[in-house]
Amino acid sequence: DAGDKNNFRHYMEKEIFEQPIAIKNTLLNRIKHGKVDLSELVEEHATVLAHVEHIQIVACGTAYHAGLVARYWFESITGIPCDVEIASEFRYRNPATRPNSLFITLSQSGETADTLAALRLAKTIGYISTLAICNVAASTLVREADLVLLTKAGTEVGVASTKAFTTQLTVLLLLVAKFSQIKNKPALVEKQIVEALQILPNRIEQLLSSADKIEKLAKHFADKQHTLFLGRGDEFPIALEGALKLKETSYIHAEAYAAGELKHGPLALVDKNMSVIVIAANNHLLDKLKSNIEEVRARGGQLYIFTSEDSDLADADSKNMHVIALPKIEELTASIYYTVPMQLLAYYVALIKGTDVDRPRNLAKSVTVE
Ligand code: G6P
Numbered sequence: 001d002a003g004d005k006n007n008f009r010h011y012m013e014k015e016i017f018e019q020p021i022a023i024k025n026t027l028l029n030r031i032k033h034g035k036v037d038l039s040e041l042v043e044e045h046a047t048v049l050a051h052v053e054h055i056q057i058v059a060c061g062t063a064y065h066a067g068l069v070a071r072y073w074f075e076s077i078t079g080i081p082c083d084v085e086i087a088s089e090f091r092y093r094n095p096a097t098r099p100n101s102l103f104i105t106l107s108q109s110g111e112t113a114d115t116l117a118a119l120r121l122a123k124t125i126g127y128i129s130t131l132a133i134c135n136v137a138a139s140t141l142v143r144e145a146d147l148v149l150l151t152k153a154g155t156e157v158g159v160a161s162t163k164a165f166t167t168q169l170t171v172l173l174l175l176v177a178k179f180s181q182i183k184n185k186p187a188l189v190e191k192q193i194v195e196a197l198q199i200l201p202n203r204i205e206q207l208l209s210s211a212d213k214i215e216k217l218a219k220h221f222a223d224k225q226h227t228l229f230l231g232r233g234d235e236f237p238i239a240l241e242g243a244l245k246l247k248e249t250s251y252i253h254a255e256a257y258a259a260g261e262l263k264h265g266p267l268a269l270v271d272k273n274m275s276v277i278v279i280a281a282n283n284h285l286l287d288k289l290k291s292n293i294e295e296v297r298a299r300g301g302q303l304y305i306f307t308s309e310d311s312d313l314a315d316a317d318s319k320n321m322h323v324i325a326l327p328k329i330e331e332l333t334a335s336i337y338y339t340v341p342m343q344l345l346a347y348y349v350a351l352i353k354g355t356d357v358d359r360p361r362n363l364a365k366s367v368t369v370e
Pocket of ligand 1: 062115364
């Protein structure tokens with residue numbers, strides 16, 4: 001029940017802890033006999049999927065970050081070129097449409113003014129079809145898009161979006177599997193996506209059961225003025241999302257960088273007063289990330305490294321370097337998984353700071369005017 005916080009102190013906390021069930025609900029009836037089934041897409045439009053040669057994703061805020069993650073997936077897994085843009089930019093720059101391009105909008109509410117305007121524009125400039133991934137079935141966006149995939153997060157009340165984001169990523173990964181079928185990728189690709197998605201709710205459940213680990217860390221941030229978030233690959237957008245959560249809920253200035261950009265500017269900010277959060281999933285980029293970690297360490301920065309207990313960073317805890325070793329996760333869903341500790345951290349820091357967690361100052365749940 002959306003109107004009830006149950007035993008939780010805030011909606012944000014409740015919604016973070018609801019993510020395993022929200023993801024389960026989002027997967028329900030969309031995987032059959034080990035294969036992704038999106039037959040809910042209306043047939044006359046669904047046939048266009050076979051002709052898609054490019055994907056344009058447009059969204060605002062947290063939903064935009066989901067789009068950024070999906071770009072890594074679409075290009076590396078399906079080979080379909082993908083661009084992602086903020087709706088308020090897309091709508092005013094007279095964008096050029098690629099041939100056979102599918103326009104995808106992501107939105108929790110389906111009422112964000114810029115996102116709606118971008119969809120309406122897209123419908124006039126030659127996209128092969130438009131698809132809305134949205135959490136509200138009765139929304140304007142859902143009504144106006146050709147194709148719809150609903151996230152089944154349930155009502156999200158907290159202004160800082162949590163379960164809407166992870167369920168958007170869930171739907172996007174289902175869509176990636178669908179396109180891997182369409183583009184005749186090896187069956188193993190889809191199998192691995194399906195398996196990773198099916199186990200994901202349990203993995204998040206397990207992570208949430210040790211939320212107190214992250215709660216203990218929060219006090220390190222409560223008196224901070226600035227925090228830097230770093231990630232690489234599909235964890236870079238999670239760094240962006242982590243920084244957004246922290247600034248929204250705690251009013252701490254937070255910035256995210258692709259870790260490889262450290263030398264191009266942000267390193268100048270690093271001294272013993274700078275906290276640096278690193279999302280270090282155990283993948284082929286881990287060694288690159290280790291060099292970035294060393295760059296921060298050499299300048300005395302306070303490191304907080306979120307990694308997997310099976311990564312060789314797991315035992316690297318030392319002075320000025322806090323390692324938060326999390327249960328292992330499939331590589332395909334690591335970005336979804338690592339979102340959760342970022343949300344928890346933002347929530348617990350906000351609790352200490354005593355901010356209005358569910359309704360941060362100056363922000364609205366749904367931005368229906370420009
Ligand atoms: C507001 C909310 C964010 C949300 C963004 C986009 O800024 O506070 O949480 O990500 O709007 O909203 P939408 O409903 O389109 O996802």
